[in-house]
Structure formats: C-alpha cells, structure tokens
Amino acid sequence: MNNHLQDENVILRHQAHHPVGLVPETERIRECMNDLIGVLALPGAWRGREPIEILSILVDSLMGMLTLDFFYARVIMEAGEEPLEVLRAGSSYRRSEIARFLDDWLKNDQIAPPLQTRCKIGEQEISIFPLQMGLEGDRGFIVAGSQRLGFPEQAEKLILGIATNQAAAALQHALLLSEQKRVASELERRVVQRTRELAEANEQLQLQVGLLQHLPVSAWTLRPDGTPDFVNEVWLEFSGQTLDFVRSHPEAWMTVVHPEDRETASRAFWEGVRSGQGFAFETRSLRAQDGTYHWHLQQAVVLHDTSGKVLKFVGTTTDIDDWKYAQDELRNTQAELARMIRVTTIGQLTASIAHEVSQPLSGIITNASTCLRMLSSHPPNIDGARETAERTIRDSNRASEVITRLRTLFSKKQVEVEPLDLNEVAREVIALLSGELQRNGVILKQEFSDHLPTVQGDRVQLQQVILNLLRNASDAMSSIQDRSRQMLVRTELEGDQVRLSVQDSGVGFAPEVADKMFETFYTTKPDGMGIGLTVSRSIIEAHRGRLWATANDGPGAIFTFSIPCKRGSNPQEGT
Numbered sequence: 001m002n003n004h005l006q007d008e009n010v011i012l013r014h015q016a017h018h019p020v021g022l023v024p025e026t027e028r029i030r031e032c033m034n035d036l037i038g039v040l041a042l043p044g045a046w047r048g049r050e051p052i053e054i055l056s057i058l059v060d061s062l063m064g065m066l067t068l069d070f071f072y073a074r075v076i077m078e079a080g081e082e083p084l085e086v087l088r089a090g091s092s093y094r095r096s097e098i099a100r101f102l103d104d105w106l107k108n109d110q111i112a113p114p115l116q117t118r119c120k121i122g123e124q125e126i127s128i129f130p131l132q133m134g135l136e137g138d139r140g141f142i143v144a145g146s147q148r149l150g151f152p153e154q155a156e157k158l159i160l161g162i163a164t165n166q167a168a169a170a171l172q173h174a175l176l177l178s179e180q181k182r183v184a185s186e187l188e189r190r191v192v193q194r195t196r197e198l199a200e201a202n203e204q205l206q207l208q209v210g211l212l213q214h215l216p217v218s219a220w221t222l223r224p225d226g227t228p229d230f231v232n233e234v235w236l237e238f239s240g241q242t243l244d245f246v247r248s249h250p251e252a253w254m255t256v257v258h259p260e261d262r263e264t265a266s267r268a269f270w271e272g273v274r275s276g277q278g279f280a281f282e283t284r285s286l287r288a289q290d291g292t293y294h295w296h297l298q299q300a301v302v303l304h305d306t307s308g309k310v311l312k313f314v315g316t317t318t319d320i321d322d323w324k325y326a327q328d329e330l331r332n333t334q335a336e337l338a339r340m341i342r343v344t345t346i347g348q349l350t351a352s353i354a355h356e357v358s359q360p361l362s363g364i365i366t367n368a369s370t371c372l373r374m375l376s377s378h379p380p381n382i383d384g385a386r387e388t389a390e391r392t393i394r395d396s397n398r399a400s401e402v403i404t405r406l407r408t409l410f411s412k413k414q415v416e417v418e419p420l421d422l423n424e425v426a427r428e429v430i431a432l433l434s435g436e437l438q439r440n441g442v443i444l445k446q447e448f449s450d451h452l453p454t455v456q457g458d459r460v461q462l463q464q465v466i467l468n469l470l471r472n473a474s475d476a477m478s479s480i481q482d483r484s485r486q487m488l489v490r491t492e493l494e495g496d497q498v499r500l501s502v503q504d505s506g507v508g509f510a511p512e513v514a515d516k517m518f519e520t521f522y523t524t525k526p527d528g529m530g531i532g533l534t535v536s537r538s539i540i541e542a543h544r545g546r547l548w549a550t551a552n553d554g555p556g557a558i559f560t561f562s563i564p565c566k567r568g569s570n571p572q573e574g575t
Contacts, residue, residue, distance in 0.1 A: 032155040035065050039163045046170040051077055054174060055086045058142075058167045063088050066156055068146050069126060070098050073167075075133065075140035077175055083140065097122050102143065116152065127151040131160055133168045140168075197306070218317035222300065224310045226250035226273040235317055240288025258284035258293050265298070276310050278302050282320070294321040367392040419454040419566050420462065422498050423491055429466045430489065433474075440474050440485070447490040453565040455498050457543045465536045465547070469502040469559045472533075476506030476557065483555070494562065497545070501560040508557045509549070536561075 042061060046054045059071045070089040077084060087102075089095045101121045105128070117128045126145050129152050133139040142164055144152065152160060218235035222228055231246050231253075239256045246253050250273075257265050261283040272279025280299035287294055300315030371388040374381035430444065437444055470489070477485040488503040533547075540547040545563030552558060 028155070032159075035155070035159050036162070038065055039159055039166065042163065043166055043170055046167075046174075049170075049174065051075065051171055051174050051178075052084050052086070054167060054170050055084055058163060059086045059088050062144065062160065062163055063090075066144070066146070066152075066159065068144055070145045072098075072102055072143040072145075073133075073140070074142075075171055077171070094122075098145075105143075121145075129157070129160070131164050133164050133171075139171060217319070218296075220246075220253075220315055220317070222250075222273070222313035222315070224273075224276075224312070226270070226313075228253065229312075238287055238289075239285065256286045256288075258286070260284075269298075272300060273313065276302060278313060278315075282324075285317070294319050295324045296320060364392050364396055417456055417458055420457050420459055421452065422455055422462070422500055423448040423452055425459055425462050426466050426489060426491065426500060429463050429470065433467065433470055437470075437474060437487070440478060442474050442477065442485045442487050445486065445488045447488065449490075449492045452491055452493060452498060455543075455563050456566045457563060461539045462543070465539050465561065466500065466502075468533070468536050469561075472559070473502050473504035473506065473557075476504050476508075478506075480506060493565070496565055497562040498565045499560060499562040501558050503552065503556065503558045505552075505554070505556040508551055508555055511551065 038061065042057065045057055049057070055073050055075055059073050062068065063071050068090070070087065072087045073085070075084045087095060087099065089098050098121060101119070105119070119126055119128050124147060126147050127149070128143060128145050130141055130143045132141045142160070144160060146152070218238060219232045220228055220235060221230040227250050228246050231241075231243055235241075235253075236243060236246075239253070241253065241256065251266060251269070254262055254265060254269075265281060265283045268279050268281040278300045280297065283296055283298055284293040285296045286292070297318045297320050298315065299318075300313040302313055303311045305311050367388045371385045371392065374385040374388065426448070427446075430446070434444075470487070473487050474485075477487070483505060486505045489500070490503070491498065491500050493499070537547045540561045540563060543563045545561055547559070547561040550558050550560070
C-alpha cells in the first residue's frame, strides 16, 4: 500500500445478526431499503468535496452500513499521478496485517472479474469481494471484507455496486470541477498578468510620449497602418501644420515635402510601414517661418508587443541641412587635399620628368638636323629625309605623351567615373616613373593578369594611389645595399574584386604598425608628411574597395588594394 493510505481505524458499530432464515423477510427488505436510501443520499454529502474526501465518506458509510471488517478503496484521478487510497479496519484486525494481505492479493490481479473469495488474514477467515469502479474499471476499485459466511449477499452486492458507481460519477464530477477551477485560475492569472502588462505598457507609452514632446528634434509616432497619432511641437512649429491635420491622413505631413522628393518619400514610407521594418530617407521640407527648404532625415523604428505584433512606429525628423552642406564641403576639401598631395610630388618628379622629356627632345633636334642635311645634299636624299622625319614625329609623340600624363595627374578637375582597365592604368604610371626607378637601381617586374575585367572608377585618382605605392616601395629600398632592389607589380582577379599589389624587398615594417601607417600624419620617412597612405585609403574606399599592408615572408612588404569589377564585365559572372 502507498503513503496515501489513511492511518485511522474505525471502531465498527457491531450489530447482532439473526441467523440466516430467522430474520423476517419484511425486516430484511426494510433494512435493504434504508441502506439504499442512505447510498442514494451520498451524492448530497459529496457535493463540493475534494476527491479524497469523497473516498473517505464512501468508505466510512459502507463500513457502518454493511457492518464490514475492512474496506479498501483505490482511485486513479489523473494518468501518471499517484492513486488515492483509503483503508478502514475493524477493531479485530490490525491495519498492517490487512495492508500486507492486500499488497500480496493485488499483485496476483484478483480484481477482475468481481468474484467472492474466502481468504485468511492473520488467524481469521474472511470473505473478500472486489468491485471495479467506472464503466471499464479505469477509475479504480474497492475491496470489501467480512468474516460472515455468504458475504456479500445479493442485497449487499447491489448496495456496493450502486455506491461504487455513484462514487465514480462524483469523482468524475470533482475532477471536472477541479479542472474548471484550474482553468479559471489560469485564466484569471493570465488576465491579471495581461492587465498588468497593458498598464505597464501604457505607463511606458505615456513616458515615451512625454519624452518625445521635449526632444529638441521633430518626433512622432504612427499607428500600424501608418497614420500619425502623435506629433511633437517641434514639427508643428517647423511645418506650420496642426495636429488634427497631420492625423487626418498618413501622407498629410508630406505636403511640406519638396515636390521633387515626394514620390521617393512616399515609396520609402509605405515600404517601411507595410513591411513592418521601419524606414530612413532624406527629404527637403518647407519651413513655414521663412518659406525655405531644409534637408531632413526621416527615420522610424518599430515597437512590437510580446507576440511580435506591430504596436507603433516611433520616428524622428532631424534637420541635416547644415550637415549636408558641410556630407559637400568635406568632399571638396578631400578632393583639394588629394590634388595638393599630387602637386607636392612635382619637385620630387622634376628629375624624372626632365629625363623623360629630354630624350625625345634631343632625338627631335638630332633628327631634324639630319633631315635638313639630307634635303640640302645634291641630289637630295629623299628616302633618308623621310625616315628621319618619321623618327622626329615618333619622338614628338613620345614627348607629348609624357606631358599629357603629367598634366592629367596634376590637373585640378572633378572626379570622372568611367570603365577602366586597371592594367592600362598601372602601365601609364609605371611609364611615368620608369626613369626614376632605373636611377634608384630598382628592378621592376610586372605580372599583369590577362583578360582582367574592367572597373568603375576615376583614372586620375587610381593613378595617384598606384604612384604613391610605387614611390613608397622605391623609398623603402633606397638604403638596401646587401641585396637587389626588386619590385613586383601584380594584378589579379579574386571573385568579383580586381586586385593590384606592389611588393618590395625593402626594410619592411613591424606588425604592430600595419594599421598605423594609414593614420593621418603617421610616417617613417624623415621628410614625409604622413598623409599619402591616408588619402590613398580614402580614394580606394570611395571606390568601394579596400587598401591594406602585409609583411613579406622575407624582407620587405606588400601593399594591396582591391576594388569591385564593373558589373557584367567579370567573365565569371552570368549575363
């Protein structure tokens, strides 16, 4: 027996029984009717009781009604839960003896079918009658025991059966009531919790509204459908609109947006609202005070409830007019700085320029003099004069190309984005620096990838970056005496990026300064300004690329930049 057994013993009210056959039939019928009335009255005593109380009342009633020596009831209320058990025993039995007997008896599955059995408990013979509870015995069972021979009689079986069925119905009803109470309690708990959450959310919302009202920027909230339900005074004062007007329609506030910006603003607004993701876009908005348009950043984020449903959009309208004119002055300043850096290299390139230009000029003079002599001879040497004239034209073109490249590199002009062959861009810079590299004893090797896809960029700015990398590599090898001064310029395709790297065999750099080299005014050169690599990185990042430095396995370093190839020009891409 388990721990749910009741420990109390009931001292039975023993009544004197007449020998069977001596009790008048009418008396037996009267007693049976009284017992049936008592059994039928039990549901009234069970109303509103817990299952264990129903079981105890059943056991106590039948013990006294049928004058039993013991009564045991076992009920299963919920699958997987411990059963409820009640055991009552008369004064002639010890509870522990009956418990041990029932444990052994139940192990042998004596419950079904309900058959009377004569057993021995301790030193006494006793009649056992089991009876299942419920339609299929799934609710539990009872076991009644009496020393009387012939127990149970027909009337006693009837009483036990009716009482057991009524108890099963009462227990089922108690189970339903318990479940209803549990559901009601859980529903009440959820209602209380939800009410508290809504109250807290409302308090938080009121706090947020108060904060939005006092922000130094235009602030507002939208319903899930995009209709404004709150706008602070900053926006109303700026736009000259009324709160009722702004609330009248989701796009009412857009009447102050510049006509050229309304279509874009409306599209971005509805995409953010319908997707539930919020939005961010720029517009020019009309200031009511002076009738001027100011640039604004319109942005909104989303507030969700606990289930993920959109509650509101919370947004701000920030005046970025000064900043935007500043997103332009900064760009112009950067362009001017880049040009100035190019100009500062003029002095350093003077010797190279003179060398590059002097050779074709000397050739022009020599060829022109030779041509004149050939034409002045008798007879004139027409073929020789023609050949020298052709050489004169060739040298003139060469000088013209040098001058053109220099004028382009140091010209002050706006950025011009166009499809470029990076190999061609690099070759032009190498041609410009070839004389200087030779004088510095640099052995230049080129490894240009064939069929390199074009890139979208500004030729002059990219040439400035390559020029800076080549001159830095040459300077890094200027003090090298124990090994050859080798430089490798390589181009290659990596995914959708075109990469150019400049590798030298110079002094290299420590790993901890790999990123510092790109900081403004950081330099390792005695006469360096520390802005060349900074501007170079800015140029590459403006081309949506990346510039970085790595140390060689041996001496020297590698400076590399990569920029996206022009869409559709990559042979590896599909059309």
